[in-house]
Amino acid sequence: MMKGLKKWRLFSLLAVITVFLSACSGEDYISTLKPAGEVGQDQFDLLIFSISIMTLVVVVVSFLYLYAFAKFRRSKLGEKHMPKQVEGSHTLEIIWAVIPIVLLLILSVPTILSTYKFADVKAMDEVDEEGNKTALTVNVTAKLYWWEFEYPEQGIVTAQELVVPTGERVYFNLKAADVKHSFWIPAVGGKMDNNVENVNKFWLEFGKESEGLKDGVFYGKCAELCGPSHALMDFKVKTVERAEFDAWVASMQATEGQTASVDSTDLGEATFAQSCLGCHAVSGVGSTGAMGPNLATFADRNRVAGILEHNKENLESWIANPEEYKPGNLMTGKYSELSPEEISAVADYIMSLSVEK
Amino acid sequence: MSSVAVSKKKGFGAVLWDYLTTVDHKKLGVMYLFAGVLFFAIAGFEALLMRIQLMVPNNDFISAGLFNELLTMHGTTMLFLAATPLLFGFMNAIVPLQIGARDVAFPFLNSLGFWLFFLGAIFMHLSFFMGGAPDAGWTSYASLSLYSPGHGIDFYVLGLQISGAGTLISGINFIVTIITMRAPGMTFMRMPLFTWTTLISSSLILFAFPPLTVGLFFMLVDRMFGANFFDHTMGGNTIIWEHLFWIFGHPEVYILVLPAFGLFSEIIPVFARKRLFGYSSMVFATILIGFLGFMVWAHHMFTVGMGPTANAIFAIATMAIAVPTGMKVFNWILTIWGGSIKVTVPMLYALGFIPSFVAGGVTGVMMATAPLDYQLHDSYFIVAHFHYVIVGGIVTAIFGSMHYYWPIMFNRTLSEKLGVLTFWVFFIGFHLTFFLQHFLGLMGMPRRVFTFQADQGWDLFNYISSIGAIMMAVGVVLLVINVLLSIKTPPVNRRDYWGDGRSLEWSIQLPVPFYNFKQTPLVRGFDPCWLEKQEGNKEMMTYAEPLGDIHMPNNSILPLIMSIGLFIAAFGALYHPDGVSWSVPVIVIGLGITVLAMITRSVKDDHGFHVHVEEVIATEERLYGKGGNK
Structure with missing residues (x-):
C-alpha cells in the first residue's frame, strides 16, 4: 500500500515536472x-x-543550509545544550571568497566576448566595388504605439511588420520619435532602446523563416514603458529567404507614386484621400517621418493596429474609435467623423493595399 | 518633561499632542513603523489590483492609464514610503539601545525627518484624489514624464523631494549618533551588526540622495519653468536623468537591504544560541557592498546604448558584489552550523530569507551578464528578480523583526502560532507569485504591461502568479490581526525576552524607560548582554557611572510646523505651471511658515531638561515596582 502510494507520488511528480518544463x-x-x-x-x-554555474551555487548553499538546519535543532539537542561559541575561520572565509571569484571570472569571459560581438556594427558601413552597402540596414523609428521600418538603401518604408531576409546579419538604427521605447524581438535576440536623442545601432540575425510559425511571423514588443498603450505596442517580423526578400523589395519599389485620389469613384479611396492620406501613405517608396503607419502593405499584414485580429470588422471598429483599442494613441480625433458606409468603404480600400497579392 | 509628568491616565488629546511633539527615538520608531505599515498596505493593495488585472489575458478590470498610475505608485511607495520608514522604525527604536545611548544625536532633527517623510508621502498620495497619480514608473524616465499630462509627475517630484529631505536628515542623524553616542567600551568592532549596517546604509543615504535631489530639481524646473534640462529638442538630454536616477537608485537597494542583513545578523545568532560567525568579515562585507554599490548603477542601463566597453566594465563590477554578499550568506549558515536552532517566528523568517535571497542573488548575477541582460532587461524576469531581493530579503526581515523586537518596542508580544501561519501563507504566496515570473520573462513577456493578448504562452503562469499575490495579501492581513491582538497580551515586564539575547538592547528591563538607561552601561566586550549573563550578572549590565541626573531633550512642535510649511508650499509649486494667480502667494506663505519655525528654533534657546535622581528612582519604582531596576 505504502509502496504503491510512493510510486504514485513519484509518477505524479514526474508528470508535473514534464508539464511544467513544456509550459x-x-x-x-x-x-x-x-x-x-x-x-x-x-x-x-x-x-x-x-544557470549551470548558479545552480551549482544554489545546490551547495542549499545542502549546507538544509544539513545545518536538520542537524542542529534545539528540539534534538535539548533546551540546555550550549553550543561552542566560534568566532570565525579565516580558512573558510578565504575559501568562500575565492571560489565565487573564480566562478565569476569564468562567467565574465563569455560576457565580455559577447558584449563586444553584439555591439560590432562595423559592417554597416562596408561597401562593395560599386559603392553599394553590403549589409542590409533598417532604420527603426518607434512612435507612440507603432513602429516604422525604413530601408534607406532600398528607398522603401513600411510599418508594424518588419520584413527581413534570413541567414544574414541585419543592422538596425534605432530611434524614438516622441518618448523612449525599446525594440525587442524575444525569439531572435535581446533588445535595445530607442532613445529620443541619439541613434542606437545593433544587429540581429534571423535564423529561420517565419512561414511555419503559428501566425507566420515572429512577435516583437516594446520593452520600455511609454504610456497607457505600452502593452499594446506590438509589431511582427516576417523572415523570408533572401530571394523572396529581394522580390518583396522590388514590389515595394514598384508602388512608387501610388496614391489615393479624392476624385475617385470608389467611395473608400475618396474618403481615404480626404481623411487619412495626410498621415498614412499608400506607396511603399519613401523615407521615415510619417505621421501614421505606412499602409502600402496593409493587406499582407498580420494584425490590425498591431494587436487586433486581421479582418475587416476589426479594421472598421478601429477606424470608428481607435481610443477604445489603444488609449492615448495619436490617431484619435485627427480626422472628421465618418459614416458607417464611409468606414466600411475605407476598410475595403485599406484591405486591398498589398504588394504580395 | 514628557513621561514622568504625564504618566497617569492621559486624555486622547494629550497623547496625540505627545506624539505630534515627541523627539523620543522610541516613539518616533513606533510612528515610523505604523506609517510604514500604512503605506505598505496601500502599495500592497495596488499590487493586488494589478495582479487581478493580469490574472487573465485581455482583462478590463483596470484601464490602461490607471494601471500605469498603480505600477508607479506601487514601486515608489514600496521603496520610499514603506520599506524605508519600516527600517527607519527599527533603526530608531533599536540602534540607540544597542549602543547604550539615551537618544539619537539630534532628537529634534529626528522628529523633523519623520514629519518631512510623512507629509511628503501624504502629499504624493493626494494625487489620486487630485487629478491622477504619477504614471511614468517609479523610475520616471524623463521623456515619458515630461510628456505625461496632468499633475501626476509634479506630485511625484515634489512629494519625493520633501520626503527625500526627511530621509537624508535621518541618515545624517544616524551617522552622527553611531559615531558619537556609543557607551564607554562600545568600540566600533564591538557594535552589533544591525548598528553597523545602519551606519553604512546611512552613509549610502548621505551620498545617494543628493543625486536624486538634483535630478528631481531638474525635473521640477523643467516642468515648472520649461528649463529644458531633459528636453532633447532644446538641447537637453534624457539619459542624464537615467544616470542621476540610478546613481541614486542602485545604492537605494543597498540602503534597504543592508539593514535587513543587519536584522538577520541579530536574529540568527540569538536563535542559534551561537556567536555570529565571522563578525569582522561580516563588517568588512557590509562596507564593501556599500562601496561597490556606487560603482554599478549603469547595469540598469545596459540596453541604453552606452557601448560595449561601459557595459563590460559595469557587468564585471556588478558581478563583484556577489562576492561579499556570498560571504554573508555563508557566515549566516556557519552561524547556525553547530548551533542550537530554535525555530521561533523571527527565526522562521530568517530561515526563509536565506534560500529566497540566494535565489534573488543568483538571478542578479545572471542579469549582470550584460549580453544576457539584453534579453532579461525590462521583462518579467527582472520583476521576479527584484521581488526576490526585496520581498525575500527586506520584507521578510521587516516581518521577522516585528516579531523579534515587538517586546522591546511595545512591552507586548505577537502571537507565535498566528505568526507561523502568517509566515507560511505569505512565504508560499510569495514564491507562487514570483517564481513563475522568471519564466514569463524568458518567454518574452515585457514588464509594466497593463494587459496581454491570449495565446502567447503566458496565460497559465499569470493566473498562478495572481493567486500567489492573493495569498500574500492574506498573509499581510493575518499579520495586522496579530498586531491588533497583541494589544490584549499581558505586558512582558522583564529582561531578555527571548532568553538568548546577546546585544545590549536585551539587557534592558522592559518596559524601556524614556531615558533608556538609568546609568550609562559599560560595554566589556562583543555581545555584552550574553557576556554579562555568562558571568552570572543578573542585571545583565555593568554600569559606567553612578546614578545621577539625566539630561534629556525637550519635546517640540516645530518640526511638524516646518514640514507643514513645505507641504503647503508644494501645492503652490504644483499648480504654478497652470498659471493660477494664487500659486506664488501659496509658495511664499508655505515657505514663510517653514522659515519662521526655523528662526524660532534658532533664537529660542532650548537646553533640554534634567531628570533628577529622585525622579529616576520614582520612575523605576513605578515601572518595575519596589526596589527599582533589579
Whole structure:
C-alpha cells in the first residue's frame, strides 16, 4: 500500500515536472527559450551557462543550509545544550571568497566576448566595388504605439511588420520619435532602446523563416514603458529567404507614386484621400517621418493596429474609435467623423493595399 | 518633561499632542513603523489590483492609464514610503539601545525627518484624489514624464523631494549618533551588526540622495519653468536623468537591504544560541557592498546604448558584489552550523530569507551578464528578480523583526502560532507569485504591461502568479490581526525576552524607560548582554557611572510646523505651471511658515531638561515596582 502510494507520488511528480518544463519554454514565435537566430542563440547559451554555474551555487548553499538546519535543532539537542561559541575561520572565509571569484571570472569571459560581438556594427558601413552597402540596414523609428521600418538603401518604408531576409546579419538604427521605447524581438535576440536623442545601432540575425510559425511571423514588443498603450505596442517580423526578400523589395519599389485620389469613384479611396492620406501613405517608396503607419502593405499584414485580429470588422471598429483599442494613441480625433458606409468603404480600400497579392 | 509628568491616565488629546511633539527615538520608531505599515498596505493593495488585472489575458478590470498610475505608485511607495520608514522604525527604536545611548544625536532633527517623510508621502498620495497619480514608473524616465499630462509627475517630484529631505536628515542623524553616542567600551568592532549596517546604509543615504535631489530639481524646473534640462529638442538630454536616477537608485537597494542583513545578523545568532560567525568579515562585507554599490548603477542601463566597453566594465563590477554578499550568506549558515536552532517566528523568517535571497542573488548575477541582460532587461524576469531581493530579503526581515523586537518596542508580544501561519501563507504566496515570473520573462513577456493578448504562452503562469499575490495579501492581513491582538497580551515586564539575547538592547528591563538607561552601561566586550549573563550578572549590565541626573531633550512642535510649511508650499509649486494667480502667494506663505519655525528654533534657546535622581528612582519604582531596576 505504502509502496504503491510512493510510486504514485513519484509518477505524479514526474508528470508535473514534464508539464511544467513544456509550459516553461513558451511559444516559438516569442520565447527567448526557443531562439531563432545567432544573437538569440548566443544569449540562450549564455543563459544555460550562467544557470549551470548558479545552480551549482544554489545546490551547495542549499545542502549546507538544509544539513545545518536538520542537524542542529534545539528540539534534538535539548533546551540546555550550549553550543561552542566560534568566532570565525579565516580558512573558510578565504575559501568562500575565492571560489565565487573564480566562478565569476569564468562567467565574465563569455560576457565580455559577447558584449563586444553584439555591439560590432562595423559592417554597416562596408561597401562593395560599386559603392553599394553590403549589409542590409533598417532604420527603426518607434512612435507612440507603432513602429516604422525604413530601408534607406532600398528607398522603401513600411510599418508594424518588419520584413527581413534570413541567414544574414541585419543592422538596425534605432530611434524614438516622441518618448523612449525599446525594440525587442524575444525569439531572435535581446533588445535595445530607442532613445529620443541619439541613434542606437545593433544587429540581429534571423535564423529561420517565419512561414511555419503559428501566425507566420515572429512577435516583437516594446520593452520600455511609454504610456497607457505600452502593452499594446506590438509589431511582427516576417523572415523570408533572401530571394523572396529581394522580390518583396522590388514590389515595394514598384508602388512608387501610388496614391489615393479624392476624385475617385470608389467611395473608400475618396474618403481615404480626404481623411487619412495626410498621415498614412499608400506607396511603399519613401523615407521615415510619417505621421501614421505606412499602409502600402496593409493587406499582407498580420494584425490590425498591431494587436487586433486581421479582418475587416476589426479594421472598421478601429477606424470608428481607435481610443477604445489603444488609449492615448495619436490617431484619435485627427480626422472628421465618418459614416458607417464611409468606414466600411475605407476598410475595403485599406484591405486591398498589398504588394504580395 | 514628557513621561514622568504625564504618566497617569492621559486624555486622547494629550497623547496625540505627545506624539505630534515627541523627539523620543522610541516613539518616533513606533510612528515610523505604523506609517510604514500604512503605506505598505496601500502599495500592497495596488499590487493586488494589478495582479487581478493580469490574472487573465485581455482583462478590463483596470484601464490602461490607471494601471500605469498603480505600477508607479506601487514601486515608489514600496521603496520610499514603506520599506524605508519600516527600517527607519527599527533603526530608531533599536540602534540607540544597542549602543547604550539615551537618544539619537539630534532628537529634534529626528522628529523633523519623520514629519518631512510623512507629509511628503501624504502629499504624493493626494494625487489620486487630485487629478491622477504619477504614471511614468517609479523610475520616471524623463521623456515619458515630461510628456505625461496632468499633475501626476509634479506630485511625484515634489512629494519625493520633501520626503527625500526627511530621509537624508535621518541618515545624517544616524551617522552622527553611531559615531558619537556609543557607551564607554562600545568600540566600533564591538557594535552589533544591525548598528553597523545602519551606519553604512546611512552613509549610502548621505551620498545617494543628493543625486536624486538634483535630478528631481531638474525635473521640477523643467516642468515648472520649461528649463529644458531633459528636453532633447532644446538641447537637453534624457539619459542624464537615467544616470542621476540610478546613481541614486542602485545604492537605494543597498540602503534597504543592508539593514535587513543587519536584522538577520541579530536574529540568527540569538536563535542559534551561537556567536555570529565571522563578525569582522561580516563588517568588512557590509562596507564593501556599500562601496561597490556606487560603482554599478549603469547595469540598469545596459540596453541604453552606452557601448560595449561601459557595459563590460559595469557587468564585471556588478558581478563583484556577489562576492561579499556570498560571504554573508555563508557566515549566516556557519552561524547556525553547530548551533542550537530554535525555530521561533523571527527565526522562521530568517530561515526563509536565506534560500529566497540566494535565489534573488543568483538571478542578479545572471542579469549582470550584460549580453544576457539584453534579453532579461525590462521583462518579467527582472520583476521576479527584484521581488526576490526585496520581498525575500527586506520584507521578510521587516516581518521577522516585528516579531523579534515587538517586546522591546511595545512591552507586548505577537502571537507565535498566528505568526507561523502568517509566515507560511505569505512565504508560499510569495514564491507562487514570483517564481513563475522568471519564466514569463524568458518567454518574452515585457514588464509594466497593463494587459496581454491570449495565446502567447503566458496565460497559465499569470493566473498562478495572481493567486500567489492573493495569498500574500492574506498573509499581510493575518499579520495586522496579530498586531491588533497583541494589544490584549499581558505586558512582558522583564529582561531578555527571548532568553538568548546577546546585544545590549536585551539587557534592558522592559518596559524601556524614556531615558533608556538609568546609568550609562559599560560595554566589556562583543555581545555584552550574553557576556554579562555568562558571568552570572543578573542585571545583565555593568554600569559606567553612578546614578545621577539625566539630561534629556525637550519635546517640540516645530518640526511638524516646518514640514507643514513645505507641504503647503508644494501645492503652490504644483499648480504654478497652470498659471493660477494664487500659486506664488501659496509658495511664499508655505515657505514663510517653514522659515519662521526655523528662526524660532534658532533664537529660542532650548537646553533640554534634567531628570533628577529622585525622579529616576520614582520612575523605576513605578515601572518595575519596589526596589527599582533589579
